[in-house]
Amino acid sequence: MTEPVPSAAETLAAWRALTDRLEGASSRAGRSSPARLIAVTKTVPADRIAPLLEAGQVEFGENRVQEAKAKWPELRALAPVCRLHLIGPLQTNKVRDACALFDVIQTLDRPRLGEALRAEIDRAGRAPELLVQVNTGEEPQKAGILPAETDRFLDDMRGRLGLTVAGLMCIPPAAAPPGPHFALLAKMAARNGLPVLSMGMSADFETAIALGATHVRIGSALFGARPAPDPAPPGDEPRPAAPSAG
Numbered sequence: 001m002t003e004p005v006p007s008a009a010e011t012l013a014a015w016r017a018l019t020d021r022l023e024g025a026s027s028r029a030g031r032s033s034p035a036r037l038i039a040v041t042k043t044v045p046a047d048r049i050a051p052l053l054e055a056g057q058v059e060f061g062e063n064r065v066q067e068a069k070a071k072w073p074e075l076r077a078l079a080p081v082c083r084l085h086l087i088g089p090l091q092t093n094k095v096r097d098a099c100a101l102f103d104v105i106q107t108l109d110r111p112r113l114g115e116a117l118r119a120e121i122d123r124a125g126r127a128p129e130l131l132v133q134v135n136t137g138e139e140p141q142k143a144g145i146l147p148a149e150t151d152r153f154l155d156d157m158r159g160r161l162g163l164t165v166a167g168l169m170c171i172p173p174a175a176a177p178p179g180p181h182f183a184l185l186a187k188m189a190a191r192n193g194l195p196v197l198s199m200g201m202s203a204d205f206e207t208a209i210a211l212g213a214t215h216v217r218i219g220s221a222l223f224g225a226r227p228a229p230d231p232a233p234p235g236d237e238p239r240p241a242a243p244s245a246g
């Protein structure tokens with residue numbers, strides 16, 4: 001059985017309700033400005049995204065470069081102020097496209113990707129904002145730098161490569177309470193002088209805001225359940241297609 005797709009009116013109502021909850025959680029956490037809502041639009045077609053853009057939603061997240069490339073050039077024309085975040089793993093051969101499309105890349109997670117980003121930033125003369133993804137749950141199937149290696153990785157990216165890193169992001173394990181993961185990420189950001197914390201999704205964004213999130217990434221609470229569970233972990237790039245015979 002597939003869930004009904006919410007109408008534009010339902011999506012806008014969900015957006016307004018989420019914005020209220022987010023502002024409530026932010027003021028309870030003593031925040032001077034509310035956490036930013038990133039509307040995660042992976043698998044959502046452009047005609048369902050446009051009403052949110054037109055209503056004034058600014059930040060959006062996609063997890064695949066190819067999908068973003070197909071949808072966003074047209075959508076951006078509707079609202080030039082929008083900010084697009086890459087929240088899925090980035091392959092080095094897609095760095096050029098990613099830097100051209102995205103305002104923020106949240107998934108810097110290995111030295112080789114840092115090197116490719118450095119080269120592309122130098123070539124293009126413009127830099128996306130960068131966040132380092134931390135694998136707080138140390139899950140083997142999940143992208144991200146291990147917590148014990150994060151400080152050294154940040155020093156390498158900033159020192160050797162001269163990259164400006166704005167903050168950290170994490171995706172806690174699906175089965176565990178997220179609070180300790182958010183607290184760990186906040187602690188690592190603080191000791192490294194990083195202002196941006198991207199953490200919290202539909203099910204746990206209020207917890208994330210209480211623990212310091214500056215950006216929350218919300219998909220299903222806005223757009224309804226996504227189709228067909230992806231065999232890859234959330235945010236993963238599709239596996240390279242097998243060479244076709246003939």
Ligand SMILES: *Cc1c(COP(=O)(O)O)cnc(C)c1O
Binds near residue numbers: 220
């Ligand atoms: C899909 C996705 C989200 C949104 O998840 P919801 O539970 O639908 O809100 C957030 N972050 C990342 C990295 C994602 O891939």
